[in-house]
Structures are given as C-alpha cells and as structure tokens.
Amino acid sequence: MPFLALDSGVSNPMEEAVQSSHAGLVEKVANYLREHIVMDHFQPGQRLPERTLAVELQVSRTPLREALKILATEGLVVISPHRGAVVAEVSPTDIKEKAYVLSVLEQAAAELTCLNASDDDIAELQALHYEMKACFLRRDRQSYFRLNQEIHNRIVALSGNTALIDMHTNLSRQLYRVRYLSNQKNEKWATAMEEHEAIMAALESRDPEQAGRELRNHLGKTWIKYANGEPIA
Amino acid sequence: MPFLALDSGVSNPMEEAVQSSHAGLVEKVANYLREHIVMDHFQPGQRLPERTLAVELQVSRTPLREALKILATEGLVVISPHRGAVVAEVSPTDIKEKAYVLSVLEQAAAELTCLNASDDDIAELQALHYEMKACFLRRDRQSYFRLNQEIHNRIVALSGNTALIDMHTNLSRQLYRVRYLSNQKNEKWATAMEEHEAIMAALESRDPEQAGRELRNHLGKTWIKYANGEPIA
DNA sequence: GTGCCAAGAATGGCATACCATTTTGGTCCT
C-alpha cells in the first residue's frame, strides 16, 4: 500500500509537499519526509530502505538518497555505512540539550526583538497572545498549541537575524514531536500562561534583558520536566 | 586508479581527506570541499561544476552531488535549480548575524562550562591561555590564532552539551575565513588579550554569568569591526 | 535442540546513461 494514499488508489503520496511546483524533486522528497518525521508518522528507529521508499514515493533512488543526506545533516535521520537510514532516536539527553540551546536562541532573539521590532509588530504579538489566552480559558489545547508556536516563532522572526532564525527553525523542527506531546499533558498549563504574560510585558516595555530572561526561564521550565521523565513518546 | 594512492606521481587531490579510511566517499568529498572552502582556496561565488570537479576528484557525480547537498544545508555552498552549486558568498550582514549567534552560543557554553567542567579541565584551559599569552608577547600571530581557536573550541567542548557543540562547530566553520583574516590585521590585539584574561578569571572563579558576559562581549567586539567594514576578504 | 556456518537474498554505495533546462555563440535580419 502506498503508505499515505489519502484518497485515491493510485495517487502519489507526495501531494502537498510541493512548494512552488517547480521545486526540485529532492526538496519535495526532503520536505515530505521531514514533515512526516516531525509529525511522528514515522517512529524513531524505523528503517527507511531506499528502494521501497523510492517506489512508494514514485521517485528513483537518487533524489531520495540526496534527500536523506540532507535530513541526516539536519539531525532527523542517521545514516550508518552500508546499513542505511533510520529515523533518529531522540534520547532524553538529546531533548534536554537541544531544548537548552533552543532556550538560549530564543533568549537572544527576544533581546533583539526588543530592540528591532516595530510597535506594530509588538502589537500583533500582543494580539496573538490574547488569542492564545482565549484558547487557554476555553481549554482548547489544539489552538493554544498552534498559537503558542506561532508566538515563539514570530518573536524569533522579529529578531531580524536570518542566521538565528534558520537555526531556530531547524532546532524547533527536531523538537516538534516532543513539543506537541508535551503540550498534550502539561499540567502546569496555568503557569506557562503566566510566564507568557511576563514575556509579553517585558517585550512591551522593550526590556531586552528581562524579555530574554523570562523567555529562557519559560522554555527551561516547560522542557526540563519532559526531558527528565524518560518516556516522552 | 584507486583515488587515494598516497604516493604515486599523479596523486589525486583528496589525500588527507581520509578520516578513518573506510569512511564513505561522500564524507571524504564533503570534508575535502569543506576544508578548501573554509580555508579560502575556493573564492566565494566560484562555480562548482559537477562533471569537472568529479573528474578532478576522481569520483563520479553521484557522491559529489550528495556532498554538495550536505554543504548546502551547512550553508557553505548555495545550489540553484538547474544552475548548480557555487561557493556561498558571505555578505557583511551574514557575518554579523552569524557572529552574533556564535557569541550567544559561546556565552551559553561558558555558563555551562563553569558549572560542569572539572578543575583539571579549567587548569588545562589556563595552561593554553598562558601558552597563548606567550605567543602574544612574541608577536606570533599564527600560533596565537591557533591557540585562540583551541581555547574557544575547548570552552564549548567542556560545556558537555553535544547539540551546542555541533552547532558551534558548524557556525565556527562558516566564519573560519573571516576569523583568520580578522586575526591577521587586528590592531586591538592587546585588548583582545585582556578580554581573554577576564574570561579566564571568570571561569576560574566559576562565575557563569560573568564568564558568559565576558565571552560574549569579547566576541562582539572582535567581530563587529570586521563585519562593518565591507571588504573582509 | 541449539548453535554455528555458508549461501543467497536484500540493501546500500557508486558509476553511468539519459533527459530537461540553461547557457552560448553564431547567423540573419533590420
């Protein structure tokens, strides 16, 4: 069975992986695999045999191999010589380490955002924040999660530092699975919400040190819990 | 001819790219190209045509292409559809941005190192520091540069955070060229040396905040100069 | 019955062939 045929019997699984339809095939394959890895449709440790995947995706092995190499350098899969590619296992240690770096990156981004963002940008951030608060009050975890992600990403985006943004995007992807699962069973939801209030206040008052500290603290608290208990997924 | 004939007259350009001789070809090619790019043996903007490079390195296009994809995700080359790979241009903006992220990463590393490193580790750092100071007094820029790099890398390594180490390694590579050229014409050499003294003092007294701040300040000062003036290389 | 070994099947690594797109240089028209 084509492993993700959403509807038709013979449809190609890579439908929406097309970003601007004349993108290279390897990008499509890479995007497709990346998407499914971070969305946890592939279990960690699962093998990704070239030939079978190639026929399922209806591409040849060459672009698939190149896509796998890319994902390997991104840390989403690991390739062993003559043993092929498997979806990267994320150990609790990995998560802790990457989450720590993520918090450092977002701290730096918050500082820059305080200095660089326009008042309109901050206002939009506030708007998203209140939207998120509404979701919190309605106990709508799904939308809360989406808006939370959106806010964090936007703070980083507003930093204006492309290198920082790219590295954050990459790291964030690697933690997406855990981030999502974490959100589902976070008992300290109210605390997280309060921390977001503090972050927004600091951003609004344009206090780089404070904003950075609050954000880093927030991420530290949010993550360490789930990195310490072993069975994340 | 096996492309790694170490002695024969028509030896192939990739001699020392071997890390543990039974590594995959693409790794060798990637290491080789990476080395030559960061060492500035390839000019930024220079095209890297697959076929000619392949015959020069005596490999086929397949592993070469995979290596280029890897270098592209690392940011060392850029690949345009149907136009091939060129050595990435490093704009002053790029340098500033990446240097900023580097300083943030090293700041975080210094904090962790204060907490995690053993006394012996710190002592070894001190030893390297004094070696470097000796080079400074002898005006030996070459050795100073090497030891400086070594110290920075070791501080990061001692953090114990693998994710942080990897990201730092990658960024550091991308800035190697500029770092090297910067060292050659740095007039504020004495200042840099003093800052290193301060960093070491903070590490020795195990003051994370202070060590991080000193290191970030040091990097900020060292780099901004060369990022603002346009003609780096 | 269990453990080891060998042969074959499976899988990844590399090379090459073919196709699509882009670049180029030359010619013809204005």
Added chain:
DNA sequence: AGGACCAAAATGGTATGCCATTCTTGGCAC
C-alpha cells in the same frame, strides 16, 4: 553594426545498473 533568435553544447536532474557489504535463513554438526 547591433540585436534578436535559433541551434548546439554544456550542465544539472533523474533513472537505472552493477558491485560490495550486510542481513537472513536453512542446514548440518555437536
């Protein structure tokens, strides 16, 4: 003489085939 257009060559993109290594499994010996 200059520019536009077309063809041919160059170059990247994809597919496929062959070889080396690894995994699997069936049989034999203990």
